[in-house]
Amino acid sequence: MGADLAVPVFEPWTDPQAKPLIQFQNVTKRFGDFTAIDDLTIDIFECEFFALLGPSGCGKTTMMRMLAGFEAPTEGKIFLAGQDIAPVPPNQRAVNMMFQSYALFPHLSIWENIAFGLKREGMPRAEIAARVEEMLRLTRLEKFARRKPHQISGGQRQRVALARSLAKAPKLLLLDEPLGALDRKLREETQFELMDIQEKTGTTFVIVTHDQEEAMTVASRVAVMDNGKVIQVATPADIYEAPNSSYVADFIGDVNLIQGQATATGEDTYALHWREGAAPLTIKSPNAISDGQTAHLAIRPEKVTISADKPEGADNVVQGKVLDIAYLGNLSTYHVELPTGDVIKAQTANTRRISRRAYTWEDTVWLSWTATGGVLLAD
Amino acid sequence: MRRFVLIAVPYVWLLALFLVPFVIVLKISLSDAAIARPPYVPQFDWVEGIWAFLSQLDFENFTWLIEDDLYWKAYLSSLQIALTSTLLTLIVGYPIAYGMARAPQEWRPTLMMLVILPFWTSFLIRVYAWKGILSNEGFLNQFLMWTGLVSEPLQILNTTTAVYIGIVYTYLPFMILPIYAALERMDDSLIEAAEDLGCSRMSAFWLVTIPLSKGGIIAGCFLVFIPAMGEFVIPSLLGGSDTLMIGKVLWEEFFSNRDWPVASAVAVILLLILVVPIVLFQRNQQKEQEGDA
Numbered sequence: 001m002g003a004d005l006a007v008p009v010f011e012p013w014t015d016p017q018a019k020p021l022i023q024f025q026n027v028t029k030r031f032g033d034f035t036a037i038d039d040l041t042i043d044i045f046e047c048e049f050f051a052l053l054g055p056s057g058c059g060k061t062t063m064m065r066m067l068a069g070f071e072a073p074t075e076g077k078i079f080l081a082g083q084d085i086a087p088v089p090p091n092q093r094a095v096n097m098m099f100q101s102y103a104l105f106p107h108l109s110i111w112e113n114i115a116f117g118l119k120r121e122g123m124p125r126a127e128i129a130a131r132v133e134e135m136l137r138l139t140r141l142e143k144f145a146r147r148k149p150h151q152i153s154g155g156q157r158q159r160v161a162l163a164r165s166l167a168k169a170p171k172l173l174l175l176d177e178p179l180g181a182l183d184r185k186l187r188e189e190t191q192f193e194l195m196d197i198q199e200k201t202g203t204t205f206v207i208v209t210h211d212q213e214e215a216m217t218v219a220s221r222v223a224v225m226d227n228g229k230v231i232q233v234a235t236p237a238d239i240y241e242a243p244n245s246s247y248v249a250d251f252i253g254d255v256n257l258i259q260g261q262a263t264a265t266g267e268d269t270y271a272l273h274w275r276e277g278a279a280p281l282t283i284k285s286p287n288a289i290s291d292g293q294t295a296h297l298a299i300r301p302e303k304v305t306i307s308a309d310k311p312e313g314a315d316n317v318v319q320g321k322v323l324d325i326a327y328l329g330n331l332s333t334y335h336v337e338l339p340t341g342d343v344i345k346a347q348t349a350n351t352r353r354i355s356r357r358a359y360t361w362e363d364t365v366w367l368s369w370t371a372t373g374g375v376l377l378a379d
Numbered sequence: 380m381r382r383f384v385l386i387a388v389p390y391v392w393l394l395a396l397f398l399v400p401f402v403i404v405l406k407i408s409l410s411d412a413a414i415a416r417p418p419y420v421p422q423f424d425w426v427e428g429i430w431a432f433l434s435q436l437d438f439e440n441f442t443w444l445i446e447d448d449l450y451w452k453a454y455l456s457s458l459q460i461a462l463t464s465t466l467l468t469l470i471v472g473y474p475i476a477y478g479m480a481r482a483p484q485e486w487r488p489t490l491m492m493l494v495i496l497p498f499w500t501s502f503l504i505r506v507y508a509w510k511g512i513l514s515n516e517g518f519l520n521q522f523l524m525w526t527g528l529v530s531e532p533l534q535i536l537n538t539t540t541a542v543y544i545g546i547v548y549t550y551l552p553f554m555i556l557p558i559y560a561a562l563e564r565m566d567d568s569l570i571e572a573a574e575d576l577g578c579s580r581m582s583a584f585w586l587v588t589i590p591l592s593k594g595g596i597i598a599g600c601f602l603v604f605i606p607a608m609g610e611f612v613i614p615s616l617l618g619g620s621d622t623l624m625i626g627k628v629l630w631e632e633f634f635s636n637r638d639w640p641v642a643s644a645v646a647v648i649l650l651l652i653l654v655v656p657i658v659l660f661q662r663n664q665q666k667e668q669e670g671d672a
Contacts, residue, residue, distance in 0.1 A: 070571055090574045103572035107590045116586075117576030168576065 010220065011235075012045040019082070021046045021172065021204050022067065027076035029062055029228075036062040038228035039076070049198050049205045051219035053212055055251075059228040060208045064174050067206065068097045081171065091120075096170040100177040102161040104149040110160050111136075111145040117168045135163040138197060155186045162194070166201060175207040179214060191217045212252050216240070224248050240300075242286075246377050249298035254333070256304065256344050258297040262289045262376060270376055272297055275340045282315045285376035299374030301347035306334055307366050308358060314368035320344065322363045327354070334359065336367055401650070408643035409436035419639050440644035449628065450645065454652065456623040460539065460614075461607040464546040468603045469596065471547055472554035476595070477588075479555070480562035491559075494552050506545055506616050513541050513617065537619035545613035550606065554599035561595030562588070594667040601660035609649055625649055 012018040020043035029037040036059045044050045052060040065071045066078060069090030077084050085093060096117070104113050114135050118128045136142045139159040144152050149160065158178065165173055178194070179187045195218050198205050209215050215222045216236040223233045224247075232244045243249035246257055258281070260274030270289060271280035274297070281297060289295050311317060323343060324335035333347045346367055352358075359365055410419040421435040444450045479490045497505060512518045513536040520532040535541050565588070573583035589596075611626030618624070625645065632642035 068571075068575060090571070091577045091579060095575075097572070097575045099568045099572055101566055101568050103566060103568040105569060105572075105587060105591075107593075116573070120577035120582070164576070 018045055020044060021081055023079040025077045027073045027078060030074045035228050040230055042230055046204055047202055049218055049220045051215035051222045052208045052225060053215040053222050054225035056210060058225040060225050064176055064208050068095055068174055069093050094171040096165040096168055097174040098161050098165040098178050100180060102157050104157060104160055106149050109146055109148055110141060113160055114164045114167050131167060135167050139163040154181055158182060172204045175205060177208055194218055224251060242375055246296045246298060254301050256299050261292055262295045263291050282371045283376045284371040287376055289376055289378050294379045296377045297374050298377055299369055301333055301345040303369055303373040304346035305368045306346040306348060310366050311368045315371040317366060317368045319366055322359055322361050322365055336365060404643045404646055407639050408440055408647050410640045412638045412640050418637050440640045444644055453623045453625045453628045457608055457625040460624060461604050464543050464607050465600050465604040467543060468547045468550055468554045469600060472551055473558055476555045476558035476562055479559050494555050506612055509545055509617060510536060539622050541617035542614050542622050545617045546607050550603040553602035557598035558592055558595040561592040565591050597663045601656055605653055605656055608653060
């Protein structure tokens with residue numbers, strides 16, 4: 001068995017030979033005094049599903065609008081397939097955008113909406129009809145072709161918007177908060193549909209979202225942005241497991257951040273002195289940190305074990321009192337207050353019925369985690 | 380009961396202020412002119428009874444309107460002037476409405492105010508003001524002579540051109556406001572989407588902006604066309620003797636000839652002509668509202 005059967009892993013960003021489809025080179029965008037994008041350099045590869053993630057106002061939408069051609073960079077260059085796209089107007093770019101509001105033409109039927117871009121290309125009628133039918137099939141909208149946008153549901157509208165932007169077979173599809181208007185259940189379904197369509201068409205997708213779960217689900221790589229800067233670009237797993245800063249750690253998912261002074265105690269092993277009188281925490285982390293530097297231990301709640309008795313042989317053990325319990329159905333998050341006043345969150349799967357829960361408010365519990373459970377981040 | 384009262388109020392209002400006067404006018408149009416006070420017969424008389432009264436009514440005046448070519452010429456000429464000035468108002472009004480809808484949010488109330496502001500002064504005074512502007516010694520001619528564009532003053536006042544200017548000026552807000560309302564509602568991202576899909580600025584305007592403001596254009600056109608058709612003040616103050624409009628004819632029949640029955644017949648026919656565009660206008664408004672829902 002083995003090597004020859006393995007599916008090649010899609011990660012062109014690790015291949016130094018791969019040519020990126022999109023290159024941002026030191027791009028800065030200012031609106032008056034406000035800097036929306038600050039000296040940004042990023043490569044996006046063909047067939048990638050690339051997510052721009054960040055709080056509102058972090059510049060992710062501006063980046064996308066620069067790709068579509070609605071904004072021009074103040075400084076720096078953007079290349080699409082090796083060509084500088086600054087002088088190319090939006091109507092001549094091989095880039096299509098799916099708008100946050102969907103921007104469906106209300107006076108045209110679903111069919112005409114999808115055909116709109118093709119007609120502008122001057123495609124022959126028969127080919128337009130074939131292409132529109134194909135798009136309708138892809139997005140399962142055949143039955144609604146004759147309806148107007150106001151006669152269909154939000155989820156269907158979203159699919160029309162997707163079909164319309166894919167109809168011209170763009171090199172790059174931009175999706176601006178595409179699922180923001182859908183309810184949770186529909187959003188989850190649509191996320192998988194999007195991934196499916198992306199795979200089928202082989203189009204490069206760039207998605208803008210403020211929903212980290214969405215970014216993690218759909219994307220091959222995620223760029224976490226803040227204040228016009230990219231903080232980290234990595235696969236969803238790396239972003240979650242190996243954040244490069246406490247901002248990223250805190251932005252993605254739930255995290256415990258413990259501040260202290262780090263001292264190296266071995267190769268990649270550090271002791272974090274976090275409270276006067278408390279035993280230092282043992283951490284095995286690849287990030288190089290100099291002795292005595294202030295650093296944060298970032299550890300995810302699900303990697304903290306909660307127990308009634310003091311666990312034997314754990315790398316790090318602290319005792320505390322249950323302050324709060326967030327019951328999420330499948331999971332419970334325990335907020336445990338340590339004698340020092342710090343609160344650490346620990347998450348466990350609810351494998352038992354709630355009536356048989358082992359700990360409750362005010363119980364004294366032990367928290368433990370392994371040396372490799374968290375990462376040490378320099379300030 | 381409450382519902383009945385609520386519905387009854389507007390119906391009673393319309394009945395008392397529109398239907399009853401119309402029936403009175405209709406009755407006069409079926410009467411004969413007389414040198415009397417009021418200047419027509421028959422008068423309703425309780426002694427003779429309703430049948431004797433009705434038997435004296437006839438369609439003589441309507442036959443007269445067909446026989447004398449002055450009337451149908453006046454109708455046609457009014458129709459032509461109303462249509463042309465509606466088109467001119469659209470051409471002038473659309474760019475203004477478009478500019479207002481594209482203006483920064485904080486400017487829009489001011490611009491709207493400026494459009495409505497002329498309504499605060501008397502319509503009659505504003506039309507008189509145009510006399511001052513358009514006359515041979517008026518501001519416009521003085522300005523043109525000063526710039527050297529013309530050596531002789533242009534004869535604008537007392538021509539049909541002056542009537543067009545007057546109508547376009549007076550009814551411009553009626554054109555601007557519905558178009559502005561339609562354009563302002565429009566989502567800007569639609570234009571971006573059109574450009575993204577391969578439209579130039581110009582084709583995005585024709586394929587998206589114009590169709591989406593269609594309701595406003597139609598509403599504006601009717602709001603200008605309907606009153607312009609029966610316009611009296613503007614042609615009589617700014618127009619010349621060759622400007623034939625049915626409103627003017629109507630006025631002359633009533634006040635110069637004191638032939639109330641013929642004047643009433645003219646009014647009834649005018650109303651019948653206008654019923655068609657009014658119904659179309661109502662239908663358009665209804666469609667717009669359904670489209671919004």
